[in-house]
Amino acid sequence: MxxxxxxxxxxxxxxAITTPMLRLPAFAQFGxxxxxxxxALTGPAAFTGVDIRRGGELAIADINxxxxxxxxxxxxxxxxxxxxxxxxxxxYRELVEREGVVAMLGATNSASMLAVAPIVNDxxxxxxxxxATDATAITENEAAKAGRDNFLFRVGxxxxxxxxxxxxxxxxxxxxxxxxxxxxxxxxxxxGRGELNRRLRELGLTPVAxxxxxxxxxxxxxxxxxxxxxxxxxxxxxxxxxxxxxVVQTKQKLGDTTPYISGWGIAGPAFWVAAGKAAEGVLxxxxxxxxxxxxxxxxxxxxxxxxxxxxxxxxxxxxFGAYDAIFLFAEVMSRDGIDPAAIRKGLENVPxxxxxxxxxxxxxxxxxxxxxxxEDDMIMCRWxxxxxxEITYDAGKPTVATDVRTRRTLDPTDLHxx
Amino acid sequence: MQFFLQxxxxxxxxxxxxxxxxxxxxxxxxxxxxxxxxLGMWVMIGGMLTYSLIARMGLSPILALPxxxxxxxxxxxxxxxxxxxxxxxxxxxxxxxSTLAVGLLFIDFAELIWGRxxxxxxxxxxSEPLRIGPIVMLPQQILILGxxxxxxLLLEYFYRRTLLGKAFRAVAHSAETASLMGINSRLIQLTSxxxxxxxxxxxxxxxxxxxxxxxxxxxxxxxxxxxxxIIAGLGAPGxxxxxxxxxxxLEGLIxxxxxxxxxxxxxxxxxxxxxxxxxxxxxxxxxAERA
Numbered sequence: 084m085x086x087x088x089x090x091x092x093x094x095x096x097x098x099a100i101t102t103p104m105l106r107l108p109a110f111a112q113f114g115x116x117x118x119x120x121x122x123a124l125t126g127p128a129a130f131t132g133v134d135i136r137r138g139g140e141l142a143i144a145d146i147n148x149x150x151x152x153x154x155x156x157x158x159x160x161x162x163x164x165x166x167x168x169x170x171x172x173x174x175y176r177e178l179v180e181r182e183g184v185v186a187m188l189g190a191t192n193s194a195s196m197l198a199v200a201p202i203v204n205d206x207x208x209x210x211x212x213x214x215a216t217d218a219t220a221i222t223e224n225e226a227a228k229a230g231r232d233n234f235l236f237r238v239g240x241x242x243x244x245x246x247x248x249x250x251x252x253x254x255x256x257x258x259x260x261x262x263x264x265x266x267x268x269x270x271x272x273x274x275g276r277g278e279l280n281r282r283l284r285e286l287g288l289t290p291v292a293x294x295x296x297x298x299x300x301x302x303x304x305x306x307x308x309x310x311x312x313x314x315x316x317x318x319x320x321x322x323x324x325x326x327x328x329x330v331v332q333t334k335q336k337l338g339d340t341t342p343y344i345s346g347w348g349i350a351g352p353a354f355w356v357a358a359g360k361a362a363e364g365v366l367x368x369x370x371x372x373x374x375x376x377x378x379x380x381x382x383x384x385x386x387x388x389x390x391x392x393x394x395x396x397x398x399x400x401x402x403f404g405a406y407d408a409i410f411l412f413a414e415v416m417s418r419d420g421i422d423p424a425a426i427r428k429g430l431e432n433v434p435x436x437x438x439x440x441x442x443x444x445x446x447x448x449x450x451x452x453x454x455x456x457x458e459d460d461m462i463m464c465r466w467x468x469x470x471x472x473e474i475t476y477d478a479g480k481p482t483v484a485t486d487v488r489t490r491r492t493l494d495p496t497d498l499h500x501x
Numbered sequence: 502m503q504f505f506l507q508x509x510x511x512x513x514x515x516x517x518x519x520x521x522x523x524x525x526x527x528x529x530x531x532x533x534x535x536x537x538x539x540l541g542m543w544v545m546i547g548g549m550l551t552y553s554l555i556a557r558m559g560l561s562p563i564l565a566l567p568x569x570x571x572x573x574x575x576x577x578x579x580x581x582x583x584x585x586x587x588x589x590x591x592x593x594x595x596x597x598x599s600t601l602a603v604g605l606l607f608i609d610f611a612e613l614i615w616g617r618x619x620x621x622x623x624x625x626x627x628s629e630p631l632r633i634g635p636i637v638m639l640p641q642q643i644l645i646l647g648x649x650x651x652x653x654l655l656l657e658y659f660y661r662r663t664l665l666g667k668a669f670r671a672v673a674h675s676a677e678t679a680s681l682m683g684i685n686s687r688l689i690q691l692t693s694x695x696x697x698x699x700x701x702x703x704x705x706x707x708x709x710x711x712x713x714x715x716x717x718x719x720x721x722x723x724x725x726x727x728x729x730x731i732i733a734g735l736g737a738p739g740x741x742x743x744x745x746x747x748x749x750x751l752e753g754l755i756x757x758x759x760x761x762x763x764x765x766x767x768x769x770x771x772x773x774x775x776x777x778x779x780x781x782x783x784x785x786x787x788x789a790e791r792a
Contacts, residue, residue, distance in 0.1 A: 305757035
């Protein structure tokens with residue numbers, strides 16, 4: 084064991100007092116530009132939280148390999164908020180005040196973002212771009228309503244839009260009039276149920292049945308029989324992978340082929356892994372699918388994800404959303420500098436943007452619209468033989484491309500492949 | 502009528518799961534008045550282990566079951582020694598917290614080992630739904646129902662007819678007196694905890710094809726099973742099975758005829774009502790055992 088001399092003791096003392104100083108914002112200008120992220124890296128929501136971090140890291144690696152922002156490298160500082168809003172709030176403060184981050188990637192929990200939104204807007208004043216949280220009120224917050232600077236931006240799904248999109252697809256595109264609802268009683272299911280009911284009302288419709296289930300339900304027999312007896316032609320749902328697996332398993336058991344349309348909670352490979360063939364034919368709204376034909380840019384990122392993390396991608400919308408968010412930050416920072424207020428203002432002034440979720444030929448955000456994606460950008464997908472295939476309409480008829488050459492039409496009554 | 506039968510039977514199938522788990526609470530309570538509050542998490546460990554053995558290592562279910570049960574028995578011995586006995590010996594009630602802490606540790610370990618995504622385990626008896634007239638059941642549901650009934654018959658036999666079973670009951674009645682009669686009370690306490698853990702393993706093995714393998718699979722199930730053990734009475738294993746099945750049927754009927762949102766409200770209100778009217782539970786005899 085090395086003897087402790089006066090010199091080593093002095094050196095240790097010196098580094099002990101200077102190291103924390105390097106982390107102070109005043110010293111940050113010499114180091115890399117820091118972007119923060121607080122989200123679920125453990126627990127049931129980690130599949131999407133880890134993918135946000137990974138998407139961010141891949142984008143930062145790409146930007147740094149091209150020389151960073153005017154020669155300065157980017158760095159992601161990530162924290163695990165365990166999907167817990169209390170932790171998110173504390174970590175946002177810590178990341179901004181101690182780590183000196185100039186921008187943030189949004190969390191995994193809508194409740195977390197609702198909790199930090201007023202703090203971000205009133206005190207912390209750093210821009211946040213959210214890939215995953217969809218509660219409408221996060222972007223349409225108090226500051227936005229009062230005409231003050233709104234620091235919250237979104238490149239993922241947003242709640243009101245998704246509710247409209249799901250109902251409109253069922254009613255206007257697929258022609259169903261007797262709509263049944265079957266929603267989870269967990270947080271996301273409750274807001275979703277509200278959105279679906281609101282949109283149906285706006286279209287002058289009432290659901291023929293409005294059923295719910297909770298996390299302890301593994302057998303949905305009573306709910307599904309009630310929906311069938313009520314004459315539902317189509318069932319709309321908000322729930323996550325686990326609960327939806329039980330729904331489709333019970334549907335399979337009962338031989339129930341009623342079309343089933345779910346929110347983007349099952350728009351990732353995890354659903355097929357859990358539910359298997361029982362998921363065949365289920366529709367889900369999404370902002371992106373990585374199955375079917377893809378652009379070279381997307382294929383390159385999929386490849387990079389594979390080689391870097393050697394794991395299957397569980398939440399494509401998180402990876403690609405975070406990737407786009409970092410590139411948006413980078414584009415604005417190269418143009419307007421790295422002052423958080425300037426980045427915020429700059430985000431409202433990006434005229435076009437070649438994103439991987441979407442290529443924008445219009446401003447990504449405006450002063451009044453902090454949701455990059457609108458209802459028109461959402462896609463309806465169908466789980467088909469393990470792939471999530473985008474539905475397109477051929478002379479009004481819904482079709483999916485099962486391979487490069489074949490397009491198959493969906494049966495108008497039960498949406499099976501014709 | 503068809504609707505009634507279908508929702509009631511689906512409910513009973515779920516109730517069998519509750520009953521299977523709930524019996525574990527009674528096993529330890531009867532001998533030491535200790536409850537393993539984290540029993541749901543033990544069920545989860547059983548389920549996850551089953552997943553590893555069957556879905557990942559390709560073992561046949563017949564071989565996987567003993568491995569799971571023995572592993573959880575051993576784990577039960579260790580956990581009792583570390584998290585229950587020290588407090589019991591000191592006359593403290595801290596085991597309430599420490600059994601829960603073990604359960605939370607299990608969840609964290611399970612996340613580290615198996616990840617967080619729900620993964621399927623194939624049914625042991627095929628997935629083709631069985632049609633009994635107009636009623637549809639999954640073969641796995643019937644297997645669980647059968648297992649629960651068989652287990653309760655075995656337990657009944659064990660308690661009434663075997664020497665060890667009688668020793669269990671003697672310790673339950675009075676550990677001190679039992680000791681004076683030459684029964685190793687300490688060994689019985691340890692064994693009852695480990696057997697309860699092992700049965701949680703059995704429950705996990707049985708339910709995982711229906712619930713998906715994931716670290717949260719046992720949390721809510723354990724809670725409901727606890728309510729059922731309380732309703733039936735912790736000292737009445739046979740009553741626990743009946744209550745489990747009845748509770749499941751009731752849940753199914755409430756969901757079917759009223760509303761799913763009301764289900765847990767009515768279920769847990771029932772538990773409080775039973776506690777109010779018959780604190781010892783519906784099936785427990787009030788110290789009626791012959792001395």
